[in-house]
Amino acid sequence: MAAPLTLLMIVAVTVRAVLFRSSLAELISERVEVVSPITAWKRVIEGLALLDLGVSPYSGDVFHETPLIIYLFHFLVDYAEITFMLADVVTAAALYAAAKDYNKQVFRKQKFALEADRYPPDCLELIRTPLEMHYVPLKVAMFYLLNPFTILSCVAKSTCGLNNMVISLFILCTVKGNVLLSAIFLCLATYQSVYPLTLCAPAMLYLMQRQYIPVNLRRVSFWWFVVQYLFMYLGSLFVLVCLSFFLLGSWDYMPSVYGFILSVPDLTPNIGLFWYFFAEMFEHFRLFFLCVFQINVFFYTIPLSIKLKEHPVFLIFMQLAVISIFKSYPTVGDVALYMAFLPLWSHLHRFLRNIFLVSCVLLACSALFPVLWHLWIYAGSANSNFYYAITLLFNVAQILLVSDYFYAFLRREHHLTYGLYLKKKDGSEATLVLK
Amino acid sequence: MGLLSDPNRRQALIKLLTRLNAPICGMPVDWLVKTMQARGLEVFTQSFSRTLPFPDENTERYVVKGTNVYGILRAPRAPRTEALVLSAPCTPGDNNNQAVGLLLGLAHYFRNQVYWAKDIIFLVNEHDLIGMQAWLEGYHHTNVTGMDWSPLQGRGGSIQAALSLELSSDVVTSLDIVLEGLNGQLPNLDLANLFYAFCQKIGVLCTIQGKLQRNDWDSASGYNHAVQTMMLMVMKQASGRPWGDHGLFLRYHIEAATVKGVNSFRHYKTDATTIGRLLEGMYRKLNNLLERLHQSYFFYLLPSLSHFVSIGYYMPAFGLLAVILLLRALDLWVQLSAQPSRTEDGVAGTEQSNPGVLSVLTPLVISHLTGAALYMLPVRFQEVAVEHFPVSETEAVVLTAIAVYTAGLALPHNTHRYPDMGWRVLKLVALLYLAVLLGCTAVINFSLGFILALTLVPAAAYVTPHVPKALSAFFLVALSPACTLLFSVFFFQELQEMPVSFQDGWLLYLSVIAQGMLDHYLYGSLVFPLVALLVYPCWLLFWNILFWK
Numbered sequence: 016m017a018a019p020l021t022l023l024m025i026v027a028v029t030v031r032a033v034l035f036r037s038s039l040a041e042l043i044s045e046r047v048e049v050v051s052p053i054t055a056w057k058r059v060i061e062g063l064a065l066l067d068l069g070v071s072p073y074s075g076d077v078f079h080e081t082p083l084i085i086y087l088f089h090f091l092v093d094y095a096e097i098t099f100m101l102a103d104v105v106t107a108a109a110l111y112a113a114a115k116d117y118n119k120q121v122f123r124k125q126k127f128a129l130e131a132d133r134y135p136p137d138c139l140e141l142i143r144t145p146l147e148m149h150y151v152p153l154k155v156a157m158f159y160l161l162n163p164f165t166i167l168s169c170v171a172k173s174t175c176g177l178n179n180m181v182i183s184l185f186i187l188c189t190v191k192g193n194v195l196l197s198a199i200f201l202c203l204a205t206y207q208s209v210y211p212l213t214l215c216a217p218a219m220l221y222l223m224q225r226q227y228i229p230v231n232l233r234r235v236s237f238w239w240f241v242v243q244y245l246f247m248y249l250g251s252l253f254v255l256v257c258l259s260f261f262l263l264g265s266w267d268y269m270p271s272v273y274g275f276i277l278s279v280p281d282l283t284p285n286i287g288l289f290w291y292f293f294a295e296m297f298e299h300f301r302l303f304f305l306c307v308f309q310i311n312v313f314f315y316t317i318p319l320s321i322k323l324k325e326h327p328v329f330l331i332f333m334q335l336a337v338i339s340i341f342k343s344y345p346t347v348g349d350v351a352l353y354m355a356f357l358p359l360w361s362h363l364h365r366f367l368r369n370i371f372l373v374s375c376v377l378l379a380c381s382a383l384f385p386v387l388w389h390l391w392i393y394a395g396s397a398n399s400n401f402y403y404a405i406t407l408l409f410n411v412a413q414i415l416l417v418s419d420y421f422y423a424f425l426r427r428e429h430h431l432t433y434g435l436y437l438k439k440k441d442g443s444e445a446t447l448v449l450k
Numbered sequence: 451m452g453l454l455s456d457p458n459r460r461q462a463l464i465k466l467l468t469r470l471n472a473p474i475c476g477m478p479v480d481w482l483v484k485t486m487q488a489r490g491l492e493v494f495t496q497s498f499s500r501t502l503p504f505p506d507e508n509t510e511r512y513v514v515k516g517t518n519v520y521g522i523l524r525a526p527r528a529p530r531t532e533a534l535v536l537s538a539p540c541t542p543g544d545n546n547n548q549a550v551g552l553l554l555g556l557a558h559y560f561r562n563q564v565y566w567a568k569d570i571i572f573l574v575n576e577h578d579l580i581g582m583q584a585w586l587e588g589y590h591h592t593n594v595t596g597m598d599w600s601p602l603q604g605r606g607g608s609i610q611a612a613l614s615l616e617l618s619s620d621v622v623t624s625l626d627i628v629l630e631g632l633n634g635q636l637p638n639l640d641l642a643n644l645f646y647a648f649c650q651k652i653g654v655l656c657t658i659q660g661k662l663q664r665n666d667w668d669s670a671s672g673y674n675h676a677v678q679t680m681m682l683m684v685m686k687q688a689s690g691r692p693w694g695d696h697g698l699f700l701r702y703h704i705e706a707a708t709v710k711g712v713n714s715f716r717h718y719k720t721d722a723t724t725i726g727r728l729l730e731g732m733y734r735k736l737n738n739l740l741e742r743l744h745q746s747y748f749f750y751l752l753p754s755l756s757h758f759v760s761i762g763y764y765m766p767a768f769g770l771l772a773v774i775l776l777l778r779a780l781d782l783w784v785q786l787s788a789q790p791s792r793t794e795d796g797v798a799g800t801e802q803s804n805p806g807v808l809s810v811l812t813p814l815v816i817s818h819l820t821g822a823a824l825y826m827l828p829v830r831f832q833e834v835a836v837e838h839f840p841v842s843e844t845e846a847v848v849l850t851a852i853a854v855y856t857a858g859l860a861l862p863h864n865t866h867r868y869p870d871m872g873w874r875v876l877k878l879v880a881l882l883y884l885a886v887l888l889g890c891t892a893v894i895n896f897s898l899g900f901i902l903a904l905t906l907v908p909a910a911a912y913v914t915p916h917v918p919k920a921l922s923a924f925f926l927v928a929l930s931p932a933c934t935l936l937f938s939v940f941f942f943q944e945l946q947e948m949p950v951s952f953q954d955g956w957l958l959y960l961s962v963i964a965q966g967m968l969d970h971y972l973y974g975s976l977v978f979p980l981v982a983l984l985v986y987p988c989w990l991l992f993w994n995i996l997f998w999k
Contacts, residue, residue, distance in 0.1 A: 371780065371783045375776070378886055379886050383890060383893070386894060387893070389894070390893065393703070394701075394703070394894075395748075396748035396749065
C-alpha cells in the first residue's frame, strides 16, 4: 500500500506546486472563505515584520496566532510553501496510519464478537470484510489530499493546515494508544485554537477502552486514568503557556489569541454563523449571545460522549464536525479535516438518507460563495443577506450530513444487536422509527 | 432660463460645432486642452497604450495608443468628495463631433452656476472603450486588464453617476438610451426612469433598443413589439459586452448610461439646445443625490421605457428549468442506489458502483483539457496559423477556435468497463455540474444563463446512450453553444429589422466570436472563458454520454 500512497502524495504535491506558481495563488489567499482573521498568511507576515522591528507582534490588532507559530515562521518564512505542503502530507500520512490501525482494531473486535456469537443470524451482510476495508486508509488520505478545500487552504498558506496537522497527529497517537503523546498533541491543538479542548473526552474514552479500563463513574480506575490524562494535558498546556511568555516576554498574547477567539471582535464575513448575527446585535445583549454561541460548541460533548462511549473514534469525527461548524472563525480547511473521515464510514452508505441532497447543497453553496461575494462587494447589486443565506445553507447542509451519519451509525449498531429484519411479536415485519 | 437662452452662448456653441465638423485625424488634444482651459476647467491628459492579443479587424494593428483629455469643474462651495462624469468618445473622423461640441457647451454653461455640490468631470476619451478602461483604471488605481497608462494628475472625489454621449449628427429626432454594460450588468433602474421622465417633461422623443414606445398594450401587435424590445435587451445583455462607454463604469459601482442621438428623418426635429437642457436637468437631479442610486432594481428587463420585468418575475422561469436537471439527477440517483441490492454477490455489487466515481474522472479531465485548449490555443498559435494559411490574424484566431471546437466532437471516448452503470454516473455528475454552472451564470448575467439553460437543459435531460443516435447527435450539435450563437446572430439581426443573408450572417458570426475574445482580453468580459472553460466541457460530457458504447 505504500506505492499508491506515495503516488497520491506526489500528485497532491504537484497540484499544489502548480497552483503556487500560477497567478491564482494571490487571488485565493484573499478569499474570505479560505482564510480568516486568525489564519491569514498576510497577518503572519505582518506579525513577523513587527517582531523584526522589536515591537510586540500583537500590537495593532493584526496578528492573532500563537507565539510558537511566529517563532516557527521566523526561521521558515523563506520555505513557507514547502512547510504548508509538508503539513498536508504529514496530515494525510497520519490519517492513513490512524485509519489502518483503527480498521485493524475494528476487525479484531468484530472477530471476537462473531466467535462469541453476539450477532443475530440475519445481519451477516452488515459484517465488514477485510476486502472492503483494504482500501479505506488510502481513500482517507485521498479524501484529505485531493479535496479542493484542502488544496485551496494550502495554496492560501492558511495556518489552518498546521492546526489540521497537529489534530491528525493527536488522532494517530490516540489510536496507537500512546497516552503521553496524545495529551501533548491535544495540548498543542488547544493552544492554537481553543476548541479542540472538547476532544479530551473521546481521547480519554478511547485510551481507557484500549487499556481495558471500564467506563464506570463509580470505579477508582476510571477516575485515576482521568486524573492522569488531565495532569499530562494540563501540565503540557501550562508548560506551553509559560514557554510563550518567555519567548515574547509578555502576556499580551493571551487577550490577542484567546480573547480574540472567544470574544469575536472582528466581524469579517466568513463561512461561519457569528459575523452576521453580531453585526446587527445591540451592545447590551452582546455578552449574552456571545456566551450562548460559544457554549454551543462545547455543549454537545457530554451528551455525545454518553451516547457514543463505546465508539470513541466516531465521537472524534462528530466533535471535529461540531467544532468546524460552530467555531467562531471557521474556514474550508476545517471542513476538509472532518470530511477526510467519511471513507471510514463507507459501510454506513445503505442507511444514509440525505446524502444526495447534502452533496447537491454543498456543491451549489461552494460554487455560489464567490458569486454572491462578487455581487455584494463588487457589483453592489446584492447585500450581506445574500451571502449570509448561502452561509446558512452551507452550515445547515453540514449539520444534515453529520446528523445523517450519526443516524446511520446508530441504526447499524441497533441492527447488530437486534437483527436486520425486525419482526413484531406476532411475526409480521416491523419498521424502525426514529423518535 | 436654461441653457443657451443667451444668444452669445448659442453662437459659441454653433461655432464649436462647425469647427468640429471638419474632419480630424486622431484626437485634437491640444485644441481640446486649450478650449477646456478657456472654459475655466482644470484640464489634465492621460496617455495609454495597449497591445491587442490579435489585431482587431477594425483597426488592423496590434498596438493601440491614445490620449484621454478631461477637465474637472470644481464645485464652488462643496468639499471635493463626490463627482459626476459626462463623457463623449472621440473617434477619428466626424463620428461623434456633435457630442464633443455639446459637452464643451455644457461645460461653459455649468461653470457659471452656483448650485453644483459635486465636481463634474468632462471626459473626452479616445478609442472608445479602450480609452475609457484606461481612464477608469487610472482613476481607481486598479489594473485589471494589463493596460499601460500614465497616472492621472487630477482627480475628483468618488464618482456617483456618469453619462456618455453619442451624437452623430446635429439634427436629432430621438434619443436612445443604452443600459447594457459589461457582463450584462445594468445600472439602477432609477437612472433609466430619470431619463424617461426628463424626455417626457421636455418633449423629446425617446426610445430604447432603437424602438419607439407604443400605447396599445392590449393588442397583439403591441405585445409583439414589447416582446421584441425585451428580446433585444436579452440578446444584448447575454453577449456580455459593454454596448456603450458607460458599460465599464458599472464595474466600479457607478451608475451610468449612454445617451445616443438618432436621426431617423422624422418630421419633428430636436436641436442641440433641447438636448443640452435635458442633460442639464439630469445633471441637476444627479447633483442633488445624497447617496448612490440603490433604491430601485438592479436586475430588470425592459419591454419599454415605462414597463419593466423585475427579477422576481423572471427568475422563477429559470428556476423551473434548473429543477428539470435536478429532478433528472434525482431519478438517476434512485436508479443507481437501487442497483446493488439486486445483485446476489455483495462483492460484485460494490465493484459496480464504487469505481463509478473514478471512471467519471477520465471523461471529465479530457473534456476540460479540450476546453482549456479552446481557451488558449487560438491566441497562442495565431502566428503559426498565419504562416501556413493565407488568412489574416483575426480570421486565424476565429477559425482556430472553430476548429478546436469541432475537433472536440471527434475525441476518443474512454474504454467503458461498466457498460450499464458507468454512463448513469457520468450523466449524474454532468447534470449536477450543468445545474450549478447555469445557476451561477444566471445570478451574475441572467440573460446568458437563461439562453444557455433554454438550449442546453432539454438536450441534457434527454440524452442517454439508448436514444436514436443520428437524430440526437444532430440536435445536440444544433443546441451546442456555438450554434446557439449562430442562431442568435441571425435572430438579433431579424429583431433589429435588418435581416442578413447567409454569407453576411456567417461573416458577422465570425466577427462576433473575434469580438467576444477581444472583449475578454481587453475589458475582462466573462462570456468567452465561461463558454470555453466550463460550458463547452459540460456539453462535451453529454456528447460523450450519447456515444457511450
